[in-house]
Amino acid sequence: MSNMFCYQCQEAAKGTGCTIQGVCGKPSDVANLQDLLLFVLKGISYYSVKARKAGVNLEATDKAIMDGLFATITNANFDREVFINRIRKALELREEVKQAAEAAGVIFPVELPEAAVWSAYEEADLDAKAGTVGVLATGNEDVRSLRELLTYGLKGMAAYAEHAYQLGYTDNAVFAFTAKGLAATLDDTLGAEELIALNMEAGQVGVSVMALLDTANTSTYGHPEITKVNIGAGTNPGILISGHDLRDMEDLLKQTEGTGVDVYTHSEMLPAHYYPAFKKYKHFVGNYGNAWWKQDKEFDSFNGPILMTTNCIVPPKDSYKDRIYTTGQAGFPGVKHIADREEGGAKDFSALIEQAKTCQPPVEIETGEIVGGFAHETVLSLADTVVGAVKSGAIKRFFVMAGCDGRMKSRDYYTEFASALPQDTVILTAGCAKYKYNKLDLGDIGGIPRVLDAGQCNDSYSLAVIALKLKEVFELNDINELPISYNIAWYEQKAVIVLLALLYLGVKNIHLGPTLPAFLSPNVANVLVNTFGIAGIGSVQEDLDMFLAV
Template identity: 55%
Template sequence: MGASAIMFCYQCQETTKNAGCDLLRGICGKDERVANLQDYLLYALKGLAAVAVRGQESGVTDPATDHFMAQALFATLTNVNFDAERIYQLTKETFARRDALRSRVHAARHAAGLQCKTPLPAAAGQSADGDIEAYVALGACFSSTINKHSDPDIQSMRELLTYGLKGLAAYCDHAYVLDHGDPSLLAFLHQGLAATLNDELGLNDLIQLSMRCGELGVQAMALLDTANTGRFGDPEPTSVSLGVRPDAPGILISGHDLLDLYDLLRQTEGTGVLVYTHGEMLPAHAYPVFKAFPHLAGNYGGAWWDQQRDFAAFNGPILMTTNCLQTPRDSYRERIFTTGMVGFSGLPHIADRAPGGQKDFSPLIEMALQSQPPLELETGSVMVGFARKAVLDNAGAVLEAVQNGAIKRFVVMAGCDGRQKEREYYTEVAAQLPQDAIILTAGCAKYRYNKLNLGNIGPFPRVLDAGQCNDSYSLVVVAQALAQAVGAEHINDLPISYDIAWYEQKAVLVLLSLLHLGVKGIRLGPTLPAFLSPNVAAFLVQNFAIKGIGNASEDVAAMMAGA
């Protein structure tokens, strides 16, 4: 076995020429060493998964290893971890956990007199020996995209399932940080990954597993919703400042981890340091617990892809809590910290909190006290906080607006933002939608249009921001409640269209979740995933009416006509 290229990756939307990054460095910024190490980590996790599934069949489980699977899989998402040494250590731990679990499973089966009908796959027995350079070389050899299945459609479905599982792992880890877990979700991470090694599974088997992944995606997002609202309260419609307070230094927090924000706010109380959110942390301002901190000053900058501009202008320290990290520039490299599963070689890392404790953010606070206030990038405000409870509490007004024609259509424009010029399409769609259309959004895709002056329909702004990408769950709950209120048999019968932007693997899970719910007619852009074979893409078109985006004016006309 050997690699046909220095690296190959096509898991994100911005992959080179919508075909695959196969040079020295990916569009995301990871080099070939990190790419190959991540490939080897994924291969090792598949071996661990196969052993864990054998353990499930034998009554042998290890909850700590189950959670580790979610964390390690999360580390392979786009823009999460660029630290070669940490990826290497995660792979070594994967092998150690695999071997320990395999010994327990073997002992249990031997004691029960059970015979193994099928051998474990090679990944379950791959040697753990080797230094980091050996792992780099092995990653190039064992990459699933290098050693492809002979059937391109099965290979495509394996990739779709794998990326959905990565999204599921991320949401599981977010929930577990807040002490909310579901063993069935972690068990499926093992089952799904192990299935990608099973040559006996055909196309229909993998399709069913992908739909199951979508079903559990809804379950995971509901779990995370419960975790967030149980800890921080239900989001409330809130106006968030986009400017800065020029008389005090600040700390900028980005990513998705609300508990990190809570720890940071508590530790900065009374210090004179302000806290600003960035990117997907914008929705935090709507939670009652965070609104109680007067030094939560506002939101700074835009979506993740603009961070190199935003971070350079901020002047103070920056904390990256989850995915959405770009290669740091020299202008702020000395001011950026990582935590959780995020990593980048050479950046200081804030260690995990002890059970029941807090993370120690004192290095950021000390740096902030020596920093200048941030430069102002913009002024004004945006509205957030239109999650499920806020909308459903006003269900009567929404229903009345639908019935009297004030609202003719809901357009779900959730998902991810990115760098490509083609994403201006979403700004154009938002601007061209007629005044009787409401935009439902979640995720960083909103930064393409949430600062436009689109007006209101009655008491509602025309952009209803439900929150982070995981809060797509809120949009589903709202649609289901609306369908019930108007007597529709299915949400597809509502005056609702889906114009989704995707970038990384959380968005893949959200897509699978929508497909599991039977949503049809989704527009997906800016491009369809490169890992979809022509036949798999045709299957999605035929069975779910998925379509690519087109001209903004034509798409707006089609959506308003129900097409």
């Protein structure tokens, strides 16, 4: 056995997998403990599926599975103690679920999956077991590939479900499928055909969970509006908020009002500026910096406290480690963690506010504005203009360039590709991939900006809604008949559920880069290529010629 094995993100070492330490900075012992937590969550799911059929469902089960999956997403939580405690609590919960099922009349077979029966609480025993239950425990390469594709899709689904949950929106069908999917990875009787079907079902549920989160966000904070966002810096001390959680954004803005402390967004939190509910806060002054991977430099120059609400943490430098805070599923050893809110209450961000008052204002690293807020409601309100531009030939093609950014130099491809696109094309984007081109001067077409930013990675749902509406307007039978090409950058597991959702919706010929996922075995990759037209990227000019020839 290697020290660890992880290939869930695009930066998997050598394009195959991290075996000593994660490229993300995740130590091998933490990686293995994350595998063990997943192992126990699968055991909980095994009992939960049976219990649900008997009419029994414990809310604590759904919450634990959702939280546990989210905590194991790339760059979310690096804290060993957190995972030891979660595993111990998960083992206790597994027994509660089993007993509840038995009390409802469920009779379990004598032979149970190991994940449903294994138990230990001593730290040394947890570490010993953790090294044996990871990805490579599944011997068949194709089965392993399909199980991991499903698992990573479920992780992405859990992240979106968590954000909706924080706003009071839930969907039992999402929780039920999550348990069903995890339990299925324990079933050695399921072959490739059944696992492919489960992945497609995950795509269907992925659409549902993104729609749920869209409803949660827009019902709570209003529909995103076209907004110019300042990217300079003010003269007051500030707090920088990164990640994805809008409920945390709300709590922070309320608590900083009138304190003399400004609030700035970073990376995936940029789209918070597009929501009407947040525009009333005069101290919500702008966006600072770029995508997540540049934080080691940008957090230094910001000077004030930084709040990480979700994944996308880079191991912090000593120069700002005393100014960084985590909350929710995020965590890092030696970093202060803000506790979850009590039901009906708010998180307490007073420590950040008091520290901010003692800090210098941010160092200005750029000036100007960027424009966003082109979620489905906004774009559909411009439908006549957009359709007219297409019919007149002013817009020849849309390019969906949603997804993630990352450290690899090869990702400069997306900046070069956006810059090389003809003037009669429009980019539809969501996620932090936009930072590769959202500050380029690409102009507009008849008043329509050539970069339409729908928001966070979960707002890829908006791009699907827009495509489906255009299909209806143009009276087409197939979504693939639209003048839309898909050139998507991916990094982590939320991008996986977005991909599965697009495949479920029937979208074909998606190009993924900068590399195809390491967890796709050659046979599974061939299925995706032959069935859905999935492909990688080439050179900018070759890809442009190919897309524009369609």
